[in-house]
Amino acid sequence: xxxxxxxxxxxxxxxxxxxxxxxTNSELTLPAEKDTKTADYWNILKLNMSVASSQxxxxxxxxxxxxxxxxxxxxxxxxxxxxxxxxxxxxxxIQAIEKPxxxxxxxxSTYSPKTEEEKATIAxxxxxIAAEAHMIATSVQIPNPPSxxxxxxxxxxxxxxxxxxxxxxxxxxxSDANYFGESTGSKRGxxxxxxxxxxxxxxxxAFLACVCLGExxxxxxxxxxxxxxxxxxxxxxxxxxxxxxxxxINMCGADAPHTLTAREITKAIEAFKHAVRIxxxxxxxxxxxxxxxxxxxxxxxxxxxxxxxxxxxxxxxxQWLADLQxxxxxxxxxxxxxxxxxxxxxxxxxxxTHAAAITDAIKxxxxxxxxxxxxxxxxxxxxxxxxxxxxxxxxxxxxxxxxVGCDIESDKNECKPKPGTESTTTRTGEAAQEGAAxxxxxxxxxxxACENDKTGDKQNCEWWKGKDNEDDKDTEKCRNxxxxxxxxxxxxxxxxVSFLF
Numbered sequence: 001x002x003x004x005x006x007x008x009x010x011x012x013x014x015x016x017x018x019x020x021x022x023x024t025n026s027e028l029t030l031p032a033e034k035d036t037k038t039a040d041y042w043n044i045l046k047l048n049m050s051v052a053s054s055q056x057x058x059x060x061x062x063x064x065x066x067x068x069x070x071x072x073x074x075x076x077x078x079x080x081x082x083x084x085x086x087x088x089x090x091x092x093x094i095q096a097i098e099k100p101x102x103x104x105x106x107x108x109s110t111y112s113p114k115t116e117e118e119k120a121t122i123a124x125x126x127x128x129i130a131a132e133a134h135m136i137a138t139s140v141q142i143p144n145p146p147s148x149x150x151x152x153x154x155x156x157x158x159x160x161x162x163x164x165x166x167x168x169x170x171x172x173x174x175s176d177a178n179y180f181g182e183s184t185g186s187k188r189g190x191x192x193x194x195x196x197x198x199x200x201x202x203x204x205x206a207f208l209a210c211v212c213l214g215e216x217x218x219x220x221x222x223x224x225x226x227x228x229x230x231x232x233x234x235x236x237x238x239x240x241x242x243x244x245x246x247x248x249i250n251m252c253g254a255d256a257p258h259t260l261t262a263r264e265i266t267k268a269i270e271a272f273k274h275a276v277r278i279x280x281x282x283x284x285x286x287x288x289x290x291x292x293x294x295x296x297x298x299x300x301x302x303x304x305x306x307x308x309x310x311x312x313x314x315x316x317x318x319q320w321l322a323d324l325q326x327x328x329x330x331x332x333x334x335x336x337x338x339x340x341x342x343x344x345x346x347x348x349x350x351x352x353t354h355a356a357a358i359t360d361a362i363k364x365x366x367x368x369x370x371x372x373x374x375x376x377x378x379x380x381x382x383x384x385x386x387x388x389x390x391x392x393x394x395x396x397x398x399x400x401x402x403x404v405g406c407d408i409e410s411d412k413n414e415c416k417p418k419p420g421t422e423s424t425t426t427r428t429g430e431a432a433q434e435g436a437a438x439x440x441x442x443x444x445x446x447x448x449a450c451e452n453d454k455t456g457d458k459q460n461c462e463w464w465k466g467k468d469n470e471d472d473k474d475t476e477k478c479r480n481x482x483x484x485x486x487x488x489x490x491x492x493x494x495x496x497v498s499f500l501f
Contacts, residue, residue, distance in 0.1 A: 004296045007222040009287045010211050014224035016271040017211065018252035020204050020324075023268050024159040025169050025249065027257035030152050031334060034341035036137045037089070040352035043110075045093035047355055048130035050110040051123040054102075060094050067100050086134065111359045118362060125358045133351050140340045147330040149323070155260075158327075162320035163249065165203045171246025176239050179206040184239045188215065189293040191240075193303035194317040201302050203320055208248040209240050210302045211286040215294030223287070223300050227251060234294050262332035265324055272321070273310045283307035283315060390415040441478045450478035 049057070059074060061067040073079060073087050096107050104112075113119035149158075157167040164171065165178035177183050181198030184191040191199040192210035201207050212224035214233040221230040228251075232244040276283045286292070286301030294300055307315035314321050390406040393415050398408040401415035409416045441461035444450040453461040461478050 003289070005220045005223060005287055005289070005300055007220050008224075008226070009220070010223045010300060011225065013211050013275045013286050014208075016268075016275040017204060017208050019268045019271050021163060021208070021249055021252035022255045023265065023324075024163040024204060025252070026255040028155065028159070028260040029257070030150055030155060030331070031259055031261075031338055033142050033146075033334065034140075034338055034345070035142075036140045036341045036344045036348075038137075038345050038348055040345075040348040041133050041137045042093065042096070043352050044126075044130050044133045044348070044355055045089055046097050046107065046110045047359065048123075048126045049090070049093045050097055051113060051119045051126060053123075057094060057098070057102075060091055061100060061102075067102075069095060069100055085138070089134065111363075121362055122359055126355055129351055129355050129358075133348055136344050136347050136351075140337050140344055142337065147333075149327045149330040150334060158323070161203075162323060163204045165205070169249075171243070171249055174205070174242055174246065176242050176245075179203050179209065179240070179242065179245055186237050186239070188234060188240075189291050192292040192294075192301065194305050194307075194315060196317055200317065205245045205249055207285065207302050208252075209234070209245045210292060210294075211300060212248055213240065213244055213294065214296075214300070219296035220300070224248070225251060260331065262328045262335055265328035265331065269314075269321065269325060269328070273314075276304060276307070276310050276315075278308055278310070281306065281308060283310065390417055441480050444478040447478075453478075 060070050062070050069091065071091070073083055095105075097105055097110050099105055111122070113122060148154075151158075160167055160169045163169055164174040165181075166174055175183075176199075179202065180191050181200060181202045184199045187199075188210075191206075192201060194200055201210060208224075212228065214221050214223065215237070217231060217233055221233075222228050229244075229247065232241070232247055234244075235241050272285070276285050277288075278284075279288065283304035284292070284299070284301045285304060286299070288299030288301045288303075290298055292299045292301040292303050304315040305317070314325060389404050390401065393400040393404050393406065396408070396413050396415060401408045404415065405418060406415040407418050408414075441450065441453060444453060444461060447463040450461045450463045451459070453459075461480065463476060464479050465474060465476055
């Protein structure tokens, strides 16, 4: 077994330290937090506010003439417990769609109901969607102020300080006091042992020096890498030569610009810990025989004082490593928030799509007036005037009968009045027409005759119990077809709305 330090013996330690060097010496950006109050969220809130009652919206306006926006919350007795949280977003939503005097604003993203009935129907469906949207949008809380470890303006300086002890990586100006806290002097063994006092390895650069630089020429000059310059040693018994540390940093290089991740930091820390060897009551990063004074017969290493279990955390008095661990933890929390925000964004988009489908579906339903126009109209009984005009056509042909508004009765070669419309129905709320009992559906006394009353495929009559405002409402008899149409339409609307919601 070799008794002295050999070339390349610290290569694996050098690689672990280079990983940390590149991490702190590269152009890095931090992942940006995502605002969960997305455009979809605001569209839901604006829709909810657009179908709110005028009385409710008045709470956001002052009683001034002209009115202004009410920025302050109503007094406690006039508000809900959750209003302090909801009020700012409510106010922003109504300010987007209306002016202080109630006129519409220029925002085109909201829906304007045609009737109060339509407004109330939409509101009943949108209110719970808006409540869910607010819960989702506020489920991801961005720390304010943000973690000091994740300050985008200072992250570069913080990383540089871990490497060189300066606010910027400048190996030409960094001194041994920057790397070790104070000048190392001739006591390398003390300077390369972690401690609360200085000089001690305060930076990644100091660790590189202790592990890689020979104490004097000709003693395992390439302990870390064959590309080391043979003459670049510690200093032959004096203070470390800072420029030689800079050369090691430059050998490690830098990574391409990228977004920093918690995993990247964690892997670098784990590589560092994995390179540590435990001997007696201390840990050692780098090869050692009996110490870390740099001599070939002794050791080229950093003594991690009192560090005996690398599975139970970090060594004491290595502040740059503790800062890096804190950065990884803060960054992991941010990454988790970003992922949660992305999921919230998807959920809000689905809610916004659902809300739009509701308004579109209700908007397409026919209004009460449209439904009335679609009802079958009552027949007009044949009058004496109708009978008389058919007795005196220009000639008794189809054309002659038609010229006086009659039909030809071909088997008798005579003209007859045109048939009326198919039903004697009355509209809801109107009294029955005179003669309804002697014409139309009322003339059918049995179910078969009633249901056979058709015009083409259209059912004119139906054997049915009456509506509340009809006579004999509990009696089954032949009734007009518009009642059937209205009943079927009501069922259709109910089923359609139930399907949507």
